[in-house]
Amino acid sequence: MQLGVVGLGRMGQIVVDRVIDAGHDVVAFDLDAEAVATAADAGATPAEDLADLTDRLGEEKRIWLMVPAGEAVDATLEELDPHLAADDVVVDGGNSHFEASVRRAESTDAAYLDCGTSGGPAGAERGFSLMIGGPEWAYEALTPVFDAVATGPAGHDRMGASGSGHYVKMVHNGVEYALMQAYGEGFELLANGRYDLDLESVARTWNNGAVIRSWLLELCEEAFREEGNDLGDVADHVAGGSTGTWTVQEALEQEVPVPLIYQALAERFGSRADDGRFARRLANRLRYGFGRHDVKRRGE
Ligand SMILES: NC(=O)C1=CN([C@@H]2O[C@H](COP(=O)(O)OP(=O)(O)OC[C@H]3O[C@@H](n4cnc5c(N)ncnc54)[C@H](O)[C@@H]3O)[C@@H](O)[C@H]2O)C=CC1
Ligand SMILES: O=C(CO)[C@H](O)[C@H](O)COP(=O)(O)O
Numbered sequence: 001m002q003l004g005v006v007g008l009g010r011m012g013q014i015v016v017d018r019v020i021d022a023g024h025d026v027v028a029f030d031l032d033a034e035a036v037a038t039a040a041d042a043g044a045t046p047a048e049d050l051a052d053l054t055d056r057l058g059e060e061k062r063i064w065l066m067v068p069a070g071e072a073v074d075a076t077l078e079e080l081d082p083h084l085a086a087d088d089v090v091v092d093g094g095n096s097h098f099e100a101s102v103r104r105a106e107s108t109d110a111a112y113l114d115c116g117t118s119g120g121p122a123g124a125e126r127g128f129s130l131m132i133g134g135p136e137w138a139y140e141a142l143t144p145v146f147d148a149v150a151t152g153p154a155g156h157d158r159m160g161a162s163g164s165g166h167y168v169k170m171v172h173n174g175v176e177y178a179l180m181q182a183y184g185e186g187f188e189l190l191a192n193g194r195y196d197l198d199l200e201s202v203a204r205t206w207n208n209g210a211v212i213r214s215w216l217l218e219l220c221e222e223a224f225r226e227e228g229n230d231l232g233d234v235a236d237h238v239a240g241g242s243t244g245t246w247t248v249q250e251a252l253e254q255e256v257p258v259p260l261i262y263q264a265l266a267e268r269f270g271s272r273a274d275d276g277r278f279a280r281r282l283a284n285r286l287r288y289g290f291g292r293h294d295v296k297r298r299g300e
Pocket of ligand 2: 095117118119120173176239240241242243244287290291
């Protein structure tokens with residue numbers, strides 16, 4: 001199969017690598033020429049622009065977008081649209097709002113799949129978890145690509161109609177916020193509690209058989225190993241926030257109580273005051289662990 005990939009940053013390059021490793025052909029484009037050169041080194045055919053990318057894909061184009069959510073997706077689609085027909089498929093693998101995905105699916109001639117992607121840059125080795133919404137035939141047409149990008153056939157599924165993939169990913173991110181907050185609070189109590197504890201050892205012990213073991217807890221272990229028991233100069237400032245805000249907005253609209261997710265979001269907003277809370281400092285460091293997002297350091 002031949003796949004066009006647009007957006008070759010932390011996540012897009014992994015899509016390129018895994019699709020090539022599975023024996024498919026990739027045509028790659030990014031606004032950043034260096035990123036295109038990196039994809040070409042990995043075996044992709046470089047494209048000069050989006051028109052060139054679509055020319056190189058021939059009939060029945062399959063295109064994966066991995067650009068930042070928002071304007072970049074609209075701008076890319078607008079430029080791609082004149083080159084697309086009903087038997088073409090566009091996948092948006094970024095963190096787009098589900099309503100924007102429904103709007104885009106309705107406005108483009110191609111079949112549009114909204115694909116929530118989880119696993120972060122660590123997915124390079126193990127593959128991602130993919131939550132996909134949109135027409136069934138398009139999901140089936142892209143299945144060989146999803147098999148390659150995900151952990152395998154069990155690592156992806158069609159959630160339902162257009163928008164449902166990004167809807168499920170939005171809720172996933174709300175859960176991610178709450179889990180980070182829960183680990184942060186637990187370690188904050190341990191750090192300030194009665195015993196002089198080695199937190200890396202606590203996290204490692206929990207990760208080996210405990211009820212609360214998880215990848216985020218493995219990233220806590222990594223954070224204490226790399227930053228030290230007191231998290232060194234990691235600042236009390238947790239960036240991000242848009243995906244959790246969407247989750248809370250949707251919960252309000254549906255009148256579903258999500259107090260833990262809301263509280264975790266509120267803690268992030270509160271962290272912008274930078275007053276040294278351990279739980280927020282751990283959340284700041286965990287976002288680097290799973291997403292390679294910048295860690296804000298004290299004094300920055
Ligand atoms: N980093 C993470 O852990 C995860 C990120 N995502 C989502 O995946 C998407 C991409 O994220 P990252 O790879 O982390 O971002 P990134 O910032 O590392 O890469 C984005 C790439 O898109 C390129 N780009 C921007 N506008 C473009 C345009 N109009 N045309 C072509 N290329 C363009 C940039 O030059 C850059 O190379 C985002 O929607 C993000 O929210 C989803 C899951 C996890
Ligand atoms: O989707 C992700 C992980 O699953 C991305 O890392 C995303 O950036 C996390 O959300 P936020 O930036 O709001 O912390």
